[in-house]
Amino acid sequence: MLSEDQCEELFMTTMEVLERTGAEVLNQEARATFEKAGCWIDGNRVRIPSALSEWAVRTAPSRVTVCDRKGKRALRLETTNAFYGPGQGNAYVIDPLTDERRKPLKADVVNTGVVCDGLKNVDFAMSNGLPTDVKESMAEVHAFEALVTHTTKPIVQSIQGIEQAQAILDIATVVAGSLKEFQKNPFVIFLIETEGTLVHSDETMAKVMFAAQNGVPYIYATKLVAGETSPSTPAGAIVVALADVLVGVLLGQLVRQGTPVIAGGFFTINDKENDILPCGAPEVSLMGTGMVNALRFLKIPSFGFAGATDAKESDAQMGLEAAFSILHAGMSGTSLIHGCGQLEYGLSGSLALLVMGDEVMGMTRRIIKGIEVNEERLARGVIDSVQPGGHYLGEEHTLKYFRNEFWWPTVMNRTRIDDWTANGAKTLGQRVKEKAQSIIKTHQPEKLPEEILSQIKGILDKADAR
Structure with missing residues (x-):
């Protein structure tokens, strides 16, 4: 969407903001680290010389590889590779069996892990709501x-404090075999969310330093509301977002050079009429794509x-908003795409929506794959062999290519109306609910060995006791 010249102008403006205006850093150790590196400190205000911003961008890895639980390379976050996963942090969930809207429980996180594990196009797992039945x-x-014991896929895990981060890292280390093995083949990414508006709290900075010290890949993400916590223009909002995340990128590189970091965020507007921050507004995708373009220019x-979606249930609005954004994010080459499965402007988690999203992700990947043109696919000889008026069903060329050249649906319905009626005349909303229920009831994720499960329980018990 943005040219290289536009991306360069965004970055130059961002460096000017960091050098001239700076950011509030409320962690004393982080301020000391910035000062030692050559930043200017005035109380809590940290102003960053442009040379340091440029150094951080050059030093941060341009590619980050994340493995699955078994150590197999799973997510190659580089160039325009795009990977999808669910949302996180919902205040409510839609019960996949009863449709009840209620507070999330640990069992809901288990179900999320199982469904993520059972869906082909979902690449990583996140908790779609923090359990309220634990401390x-x-x-x-x-x-x-709950996630690490119910899926082998990579996990993006939010962290709220250092003690929790240490317990999560301890569990990951037990699964990997050692801290060194985990660092070599990480299957967990810490999600660290800054407050936005160029303010970085004591705890947020502490989490960045913890991740860097331990060699854990981390996401440094901001959340901005155009016209309120950032300028109303998309360009101005992206500048503030870049300035926000570059503070977290720089700190990580100063603590441990080469620390793997992913940057980004969530942009929206304030719907004053309804007093909500919408998830399905086109501005979410518009500003998100601009941010992705700028980060790819910086090779981060x-x-x-x-x-x-802002919809409240499985309906046409849900499908439209979710599908447009999934296609947009994939075609813009966003490395890690989260948010699928969030209803009601992000308040409620829905595994049915995640199942529908999995279908759209598959369609998007087929579109992104494009048309391969080579001598065999041009099929000159096949066309001549069939001759005008003939058909291609009996050709070996057709047998060879029709399965991987075409996309085949799993919940979309292509049957004739009589067959559809005979099968219950089910809407897409009904079919995705049934598929989610089926995965929860029948899918069996690969289990961890009992010895490792016992060690994980010990870590949990010790952390609970604290």
Whole structure:
């Protein structure tokens, strides 16, 4: 969407903001680290010389590889590769069996792990709501334990404090075999969310330093509301967002050079009429794509948002908003795309929407794949062999290519109306609910060995006791 010249102008403006205006950094150790590197400190205000911003961008890895739980390379966050996953942090969930809207429980995180594990196009797992049936200060740790024991896919895990981060890292280390093995083949990414508006709290900076010290890949993400916490223009909002995330990128590189980091965020507007921050507004995708373009220009892997809706249930609005954003984020080459499965402007998590999103992700990937042109695919000889008026069903060429050249649906319906009626005349909303229920009831994720499960339980018990 943006040219290289436009991306360069965004970056130059961002460096000017960091050098001239600076950012509020409320962590003393972080300020000391910035000062030692050559930043100018005035109280909590940190002003960053442009040379340091440029150094951080050059030093941060241009590619980050994340593995699955078994150590197999799974997510290659580089160039325009795009990977999808669910949203996180919902205040409510839609019960996949009863359709009840209620507070999330640990069992819901288990179901999320199972469904993520069973869906072909979902590449990583996140907790779509923090469990409310465990100690609040331990919710992230219990959510991680539920995911790591119910999916082999990579996990993006939010962290709220250093003690929780340490417990999560301890569990990941047990699964990997050692901290060194985990660092070599990381299957967990810490999600660290800044407050936006160029303010970085004590705890946020502490989490960045913890991740860097331990060699854990981390996402540094901001959340901005255009016209309120950032300028109303998309360009101005992207400048503030870049300035926000570059503070987290720089700190990580100063603590441990080469620390793997992904940057990005969530952009929206304020719908004053309804007093909500919408997830399905086109501005979410518009500004998100601009941010991704700028980050790719800087060769920093990106974190974006798609697959959510402002709808309240499985209806046409849900499908439209989720599908447009999934297609947009994929075609813009966002490295990690989260948010799928979030209803009601992000308040409620829906596994049915995640199942529908999985279908759209498959369609998007087929579109992105494009048309391959080579001698065999041009099929000159096949066309001549069939001759005008003939058909291609009996050709070996057709047998060879029709399965991988075409996209085949799993929940979209292509049957004739008589067959559709005979099968219950089910809407897409009904079919995705049934598929989610089926995965929860029948899918069997690969289990961890009992010895490792016992060690994880010990870590949980010790952390709960604290």
